[in-house]
Amino acid sequence: MNSNTTIISKLRQDLLKWEGYKPPVSGQRDTLGLGPLESIFPNGVFPKSSVHELVCASSEQAAASGGLVSGMLSALMQPGGVCVWIGRDRRLFAPALSAFGVEPHQVVFISLMNDKDILWVMEEALKCPGLTAVVCELRDMDFKQSRRFQLAVEHSRVTGFVLRNATGKLGSTACAARWQVKALPSTDLGGLPGLGFPRWQVDLLKVRNGQTGSWVLEWQEGHFVPVIETVIHAERQAG
Amino acid sequence: MQKRFMAIWFRHLLTDGLARRRPELKDLPFVLAAPVKNKSIIIASSMVAEREGAFTDMAVADARAAVAELVVIDEVAGQTVKLLRLIGLGCIRYTPMVSIDLPDKLILDISGCAHLWGGEREYLKEIVLKLRAAGFDARAAIADTPGAAWAVARFAYKRPIIATGGQAAAITTLPPAALRLEPDILERLQKLGFRNIGPLLELPASVLRRRFGQGLLLRIDQALGRVEEYRELLVPPVPYTERLPCLEPIRNVPGIEIAIERLLSVLCLRLQEEGMGLRKAFLKCHRIDGRKVQVGISTTKGSHSVSHLMRLFRLQIDKIEPALGIELFVLEAPRVEPMETVQEQLWAESKGLGDTALAELLDRIAGKVGPQAIRRFLPAEHYWPERSVKLATSLSEEPAVAWPKALRPIRLLSIPEPIEVMALVPDHPPKLFTHKGKRHTIAKADGPERIGREWWQDKGEHRDYYRVEDGEGQRYWLFRSGHYDGGDARWYLHGYFA
Numbered sequence: 001m002n003s004n005t006t007i008i009s010k011l012r013q014d015l016l017k018w019e020g021y022k023p024p025v026s027g028q029r030d031t032l033g034l035g036p037l038e039s040i041f042p043n044g045v046f047p048k049s050s051v052h053e054l055v056c057a058s059s060e061q062a063a064a065s066g067g068l069v070s071g072m073l074s075a076l077m078q079p080g081g082v083c084v085w086i087g088r089d090r091r092l093f094a095p096a097l098s099a100f101g102v103e104p105h106q107v108v109f110i111s112l113m114n115d116k117d118i119l120w121v122m123e124e125a126l127k128c129p130g131l132t133a134v135v136c137e138l139r140d141m142d143f144k145q146s147r148r149f150q151l152a153v154e155h156s157r158v159t160g161f162v163l164r165n166a167t168g169k170l171g172s173t174a175c176a177a178r179w180q181v182k183a184l185p186s187t188d189l190g191g192l193p194g195l196g197f198p199r200w201q202v203d204l205l206k207v208r209n210g211q212t213g214s215w216v217l218e219w220q221e222g223h224f225v226p227v228i229e230t231v232i233h234a235e236r237q238a239g
Numbered sequence: 240m241q242k243r244f245m246a247i248w249f250r251h252l253l254t255d256g257l258a259r260r261r262p263e264l265k266d267l268p269f270v271l272a273a274p275v276k277n278k279s280i281i282i283a284s285s286m287v288a289e290r291e292g293a294f295t296d297m298a299v300a301d302a303r304a305a306v307a308e309l310v311v312i313d314e315v316a317g318q319t320v321k322l323l324r325l326i327g328l329g330c331i332r333y334t335p336m337v338s339i340d341l342p343d344k345l346i347l348d349i350s351g352c353a354h355l356w357g358g359e360r361e362y363l364k365e366i367v368l369k370l371r372a373a374g375f376d377a378r379a380a381i382a383d384t385p386g387a388a389w390a391v392a393r394f395a396y397k398r399p400i401i402a403t404g405g406q407a408a409a410i411t412t413l414p415p416a417a418l419r420l421e422p423d424i425l426e427r428l429q430k431l432g433f434r435n436i437g438p439l440l441e442l443p444a445s446v447l448r449r450r451f452g453q454g455l456l457l458r459i460d461q462a463l464g465r466v467e468e469y470r471e472l473l474v475p476p477v478p479y480t481e482r483l484p485c486l487e488p489i490r491n492v493p494g495i496e497i498a499i500e501r502l503l504s505v506l507c508l509r510l511q512e513e514g515m516g517l518r519k520a521f522l523k524c525h526r527i528d529g530r531k532v533q534v535g536i537s538t539t540k541g542s543h544s545v546s547h548l549m550r551l552f553r554l555q556i557d558k559i560e561p562a563l564g565i566e567l568f569v570l571e572a573p574r575v576e577p578m579e580t581v582q583e584q585l586w587a588e589s590k591g592l593g594d595t596a597l598a599e600l601l602d603r604i605a606g607k608v609g610p611q612a613i614r615r616f617l618p619a620e621h622y623w624p625e626r627s628v629k630l631a632t633s634l635s636e637e638p639a640v641a642w643p644k645a646l647r648p649i650r651l652l653s654i655p656e657p658i659e660v661m662a663l664v665p666d667h668p669p670k671l672f673t674h675k676g677k678r679h680t681i682a683k684a685d686g687p688e689r690i691g692r693e694w695w696q697d698k699g700e701h702r703d704y705y706r707v708e709d710g711e712g713q714r715y716w717l718f719r720s721g722h723y724d725g726g727d728a729r730w731y732l733h734g735y736f737a
Contacts, residue, residue: 059650059735060713060714060735062650062735063648063649063650063714063735063736063737064713064737066649066650066737067649067736067737068737070649070737080591080592081591082591082592082594082597084600091650091651091652091653092649092650092651093624093628093647093648093649093650093651093734094616094628095616095618095627095628095642095643095647096646096647096648096649096651096737097649098642098643098644099646099647100737103642104616104618104628104642105615105616105617105618105631105637105638105642106592107615107616108597108601108613108614108615109613109614109615109616110604110608110612110613110614111612111614112608112612117607117608120607121604121607121608124600124603124604125600125604128596128597128599128600129596130594130595130596130597130600131596131597131600182712183711183712183713183714183737184712185682185683185708185710185711185712186683186708186712186714193683194683194684194685194706195683195684195685195706195707195708195714196683198714198736198737199712200737219737
């Protein structure tokens with residue numbers, strides 16, 4: 001019995017390795033400083049060379065997702081790193097990125113009108129090893145497209161983020177993770193009137209080889225700060 | 240093979256050149272003048288001015304006394320070389336070997352060229368008529384040596400074509416100035432009574448050398464063809480063009496791909512040798528039915544990589560309509576730029592805006608969806624939100640000022656959308672707003688942040704911005720246009736905060 005569990009855990013580790021989740025080298029833990037968003041993944045390593053899917057049901061959720069992605073980008077982009085942001089009719093306002101620790105002039109914006117072009121550009125960008133991350137806003141993404149994206153990043157080690165509308169039923173995905181971000185009311189800052197730090201309800205709806213979860217996060221002074229203890233759902237395997 | 244030379248003498252080179260650019264001067268007596276020793280001296284005089292008595296080397300004041308309506312124009316230095324070079328490049332269609340002889344002549348080596356125009360007479364006529372039609376007062380002559388040709392073009396009245404070996408006979412009656420001598424030698428010859436070249440040819444060389452130096456002998460020998468004259472040829476700028484004719488017309492995609500690849504490999508090799516990078520290229524496909532199809536690519540950074548340029552062209556192949564077949568491919572690169580060669584890196588660590596892979600990606604995207612879709616923003620020194628960013632002109636442009644620290648929404652609507660608002664007290668943040676039929680109750684608000692309109696740019700009211708948060712925690716950027724008591728104060732939604 002005991003030997004069986006060790007064999008299974010060993011096989012799991014091997015599978016993870018083949019899928020690109022490298023365990024951290026002992027004594028050299030390469031954390032990004034994403035806090036709970038990082039520790040949920042296998043081995044506690046944020047999957048950099050994979051695609052993350054963010055589901056946005058409304059403009060407000062899209063803005064909140066944009067905030068979360070920008071926060072993650074600031075951790076991923078070392079000084080000088082470049083990100084490509086593929087969007088629809090220029091909605092993203094570049095100066096806002098500086099509040100999330102991303103230098104807006106290091107981001108190349110590509111604005112397109114139809115999904116066909118966006119998919120093509122996204123795939124090309126994901127194949128480009130000169131980039132740190134690619135963000136793209138899509139109307140809809142099916143399994144086939146997510147699979148293509150995932151295959152593209154496996155060679156280039158680029159991190160991809162897809163902000164998609166939540167139209168209809170959410171099907172299966174080949175992405176490493178599926179997130180949903182909702183804005184939450186901010187708290188007062190020590191009795192001062194006005195708005196506090198931006199606060200979100202971050203749900204990890206699906207994750208490959210990991211645990212889904214749900215957090216309340218605040219963006220404070222350039223870091224994600226958890227507000228309430230994480231609620232860990234039952235372990236599930238997906239993908 | 241017997242060498243033949245043609246000399247073209249431009250009598251009014253500078254003034255003709257100017258009259259070509261400014262046709263209104265054509266019938267006016269005008270001169271080009273430059274200050275020499277505190278005096279304005281005529282450098283070049285137009286034909287009309289010369290007829291009325293204003294000559295080269297006269298003082299402008301004297302010329303004005305002779306010609307009442309004289310137009311004096313300041314001379315621009317370097318025009319002579321420029322004009323001669325331009326005309327010379329134009330003459331390359333008649334012979335590949337053209338050289339400039341300052342100040343006012345062109346020497347063409349026409350050996351073996353004249354028969355293509357039906358003989359030397361027709362050849363000379365063609366060139367001189369072309370030049371005269373272009374407005375240049377040109378005279379030309381053909382002889383075995385450049386010296387003799389020029390002497391005849393400049394000083395002889397008739398018979399511009401000197402038969403082979405006839406140069407000595409042709410120049411005997413011409414004045415010594417026809418030998419292209421120094422002014423002081425000319426002056427001495429004048430004093431000694433040499434009115435023609437003829438008597439000079441009869442004197443022994445030792446006598447001439449003792450009295451006038453080696454220069455005179457050299458010029459005589461050059462004119463008679465005993466000594467060869469060396470000159471610098473004009474080299475036209477070589478365009479980056481490659482041609483690929485096909486024996487069989489090409490009709491399918493693989494064939495076109497092979498053709499492009501072959502053209503690119505030749506062109507890129509040449510670019511690489513010259514240290515240049517391609518910025519813009521056109522592929523012209525000449526079809527059997529006489530039509531021409533053209534596709535173009537452009538790059539953000541000079542490139543001479545066959546694989547990258549091939550990938551850009553592959554995106555354009557769909558646009559080539561081969562119809563019955565393509566018989567000739569021409570690849571032109573009208574825009575190239577010097578490229579800094581980068582050492583190949585084994586471990587490319589630095590991922591930045593200068594990365595080649597990024598430039599190549601953007602080229603591909605620009606080729607597929609158009610370059611206007613790609614934008615990079617830099618901060619602009621404006622508070623007005625719509626103007627607070629400007630487009631970067633290149634990938635390497637750095638921000639001149641720091642990005643502003645003020646909180647801005649992550650999604651900004653390009654056109655603010657009108658909303659219905661209720662506020663408790665005038666000048667208070669709103670309590671309630673309705674956007675697209677949905678009602679939002681505001682729980683928290685920050686503001687107002689007043690942003691004044693830049694009156695020198697456009698007219699209108701200032702904006703009072705509020706950051707508000709509704710009961711569900713969604714954050715918005717609202718503004719009131721104008722003062723509350725202005726009567727026409729309107730509320731708008733301008734963006735969404737994260």
